[in-house]
Amino acid sequence: MFLLDPIYGEHQVEGILEELVNSQSVQRLKGIHQGGASFLVNPKWSVTRYEHSIGVMLLIKKLGGSLEEQIAGLLHDVSHTAFSHVVDFVFDNKEEDYHEKIVHSFLRKSEIPGILNKHGYDYEEILFKDDQWTLLEQPAPELCTDRVDYTLRDMYHYGKITLDEAHEFLSHLHVVEGKMYPTTIEAAEWFTEIYYKEVIDFFMHPLNIYGYDQLSKALKLALENCMITQDDLLGTDEEVLSMLSTSNNQQIQSILKSIHENVKVMEDSDQYDLHRKNKLRLIDPSVLCESKLVKSSSLSRKIKMMGEEASKKSSKGVYVKVISNSR
Numbered sequence: 001m002f003l004l005d006p007i008y009g010e011h012q013v014e015g016i017l018e019e020l021v022n023s024q025s026v027q028r029l030k031g032i033h034q035g036g037a038s039f040l041v042n043p044k045w046s047v048t049r050y051e052h053s054i055g056v057m058l059l060i061k062k063l064g065g066s067l068e069e070q071i072a073g074l075l076h077d078v079s080h081t082a083f084s085h086v087v088d089f090v091f092d093n094k095e096e097d098y099h100e101k102i103v104h105s106f107l108r109k110s111e112i113p114g115i116l117n118k119h120g121y122d123y124e125e126i127l128f129k130d131d132q133w134t135l136l137e138q139p140a141p142e143l144c145t146d147r148v149d150y151t152l153r154d155m156y157h158y159g160k161i162t163l164d165e166a167h168e169f170l171s172h173l174h175v176v177e178g179k180m181y182p183t184t185i186e187a188a189e190w191f192t193e194i195y196y197k198e199v200i201d202f203f204m205h206p207l208n209i210y211g212y213d214q215l216s217k218a219l220k221l222a223l224e225n226c227m228i229t230q231d232d233l234l235g236t237d238e239e240v241l242s243m244l245s246t247s248n249n250q251q252i253q254s255i256l257k258s259i260h261e262n263v264k265v266m267e268d269s270d271q272y273d274l275h276r277k278n279k280l281r282l283i284d285p286s287v288l289c290e291s292k293l294v295k296s297s298s299l300s301r302k303i304k305m306m307g308e309e310a311s312k313k314s315s316k317g318v319y320v321k322v323i324s325n326s327r
Contacts, residue, residue, distance in 0.1 A: 005051075006168055007060040007152055016119040017057070017070060025078050025110045027148050029053055031236025035202070036086040037211035037225065039237075040259045045208070047150075047157050051083065055149040056136065063145070063175050065135045068126055071116070072133045073145060079106035081233040082240040089216035090223070096279045101209070104128065106234065134178040141284035141307075144179050148173075151191070151198045160197055165190075174288060181286055181293060188287050188296040192303050196310050199281045204313065206265045206320045209276045214318075218244055218255040225249060258325040268321035277317035282307055 001018050004010050013021060020026055029050035038045035057074040064109040065073070079279040081087045088096040107113060113123040130137055138144040152169070155161045172187035173180050202208065219240075220230045227247045232240060244252055284307055286293040297304040 003054060005055055005058055007055060007156060008062060011058055016115065018073065019115050020071065020074055023111055023115060026050065026053065026074065028236060029077065031238060032080055032082060032084060033237055034084055035208065036084045037215040037259065041207050041211040041261055041263055043261055044158060049080050049155055052150050053077050053152060056145050057151055059145045059149050060135050063135055063173065063180060069133045069135055072110065072126055073136050075127060075141055076136060076146060079103040082235055082237045083215060086212055086215050087233060089212055090219045135180060138179060141282050143285045153194050153292065154198055154202060155194050161194060181288055183288050185287055185296060185299050187217055188285050189302055192283060192306055195283050196306055200310060200313055203278055204318050206267045206318055207263065209318045209320050210261055210263060210265050210322065213274050213276060214255050214259045218252050221249060221252050222247065228288045232234050260327055262327055263325045264323040266321050266323060267319060269319040271321055272319035274320050275317055278314065280314045282310055
């Protein structure tokens with residue numbers, strides 16, 4: 001099969017990767033929005049977990065990663081619930097890793113182990129030993145394919161960067177001992193700036209914060225009143241929305257009516273209706289400098305200042321004033 005990705009172009013996928021892409025578990029991700037509740041308040045914020053998962057797999061391939069790491073990349077988000085990280089707010093999970101906590105039980109009930117075993121792979125060796133996949137995941141502040149793909153994908157999709165800019169950055173990535181690094185300080189500065197646009201201007205956008213807050217309240221009420229179960233959250237966004245919208249709970253119905261694209265909010269730390277803090281997300285990628293890896297913030301005052309500002313913003317959180325939520 002051929003996959004056409006807006007960032008990485010056309011790629012032929014065969015064998016085990018084709019079978020995994022076509023599996024029910026991976027196809028389900030087409031119905032799960034990466035931005036959680038964002039698509040409900042802004043239809044343009046519509047990137048899915050499927051698009052991101054395909055992208056991570058292709059980026060690993062582009063960087064010379066093994067077939068096994070491509071498999072791990074394709075499946076790294078397969079256990080995400082409906083509305084992605086909104087569920088973390090439902091369960092007051094400050095690390096925003098609920099999908100990682102349930103990945104073992106999710107996979108064991110899925111068709112994924114059978115597909116991997118059929119092709120001679122032990123699914124536990126590939127999917128439960130993350131430290132071996134150094135392109136796929138790296139702890140912040142370094143870069144990894146997961147972090148790079150969702151940043152480039154969202155920022156391109158939402159019109160913040162061009163395809164040429166994304167390709168130019170990708171051309172300045174180099175792999176050293178299985179880990180990815182920018183080869184120039186200019187590339188590091190560009191990506192750091194774009195990453196903070198993702199984290200601050202998108203993740204922490206007042207409208208996004210509002211959508212997360214309202215939808216998490218509706219989901220929490222539905223769970224408390226046994227209108228949905230935690231297993232139901234393993235459906236798609238639309239499936240869970242349908243269950244909420246057909247409930248007879250007037251409080252849930254009222255909340256759902258307040259989540260739509262005509263909502264008007266603003267950031268106001270003096271007169272606010274809600275305050276939300278997101279997980280702290282900072283980067284300071286090491287750069288190849290004279291064959292040595294050096295933290296980019298030690299070479300660039302711009303990167304150091306961007307990190308300090310992002311840290312202050314994250315620590316403060318977002319104070320949201322609702323101007324209008326009527327349709």
